[in-house]
Amino acid sequence: MVEVSLRVNGSERRLDVPPQVSLLDALRERMGLTGTKKGCDQGACGACTVLADGERINSCLALAVQYDGREITTVEGLDDPPQEAFVRADGLQCGYCTPGQLCSAVGMLAEHKDGTPSAVTEDLTATAELTEDEIRERMSGNLCRCGAYNGIVEAIREVAE
Missing domain, CATH: 1.10.150.120 ([2Fe-2S]-binding domain)
Incomplete structure (x- = not known):
């Protein structure tokens, strides 16, 4: 397990996640932010798009550990x-x-x-x-x-x- 600290929609969130957990799964399954959708899970549809430090990313292709210390904005924010x-x-x-x-x-x-x-x-x-x-x-x-x-x-x- 790896400790990840994210600022999500203005709130500091700390998680212990396996290193292979996607940002999408961390948001949906571990933080309960289900507004972000899992569509293709391959980065082709954009349903999982969130903002990382203001830039749009496909959260299904991003590992949660890659975004440690970053600002994440979901549709809820x-x-x-x-x-x-x-x-x-x-x-x-x-x-x-x-x-x-x-x-x-x-x-x-x-x-x-x-x-x-x-x-x-x-x-x-x-x-x-x-x-x-x-x-x-x-x-x-x-x-x-x-x-x-x-x-x-x-x-x-x-x-x-």
Whole structure:
């Protein structure tokens, strides 16, 4: 067992975990934070997306011990505006992917604000306009089986404004 200290949603949490325990399993099974979902467990769907020190990561691919001493934000720790925008824009259906979509959107908006380009950014010398193509590219790591993508894009545009 390894002792891990995480600051999760603003609260200090200490855990004793085997070294192979993923951050996702530590959050869900050992801390009871079940908002973060286990989808593919291979880093392909984005349902497990959380923020580590403000950057989005797939928690299913991260070992809890790798994040010792770091700030982790799950959907339970997000402010309400992005969640309210998703509801208004009908950016969710079954809701399974929504926690990962929300965390990814918050991280993506921070990346955009910092000037990080995406694969579709045309002018790398300027902050890209947050077009539909930019949003779709930046959110491409998060899948929605219900197809709520139009509402997700609309919600992110609303929050960005």
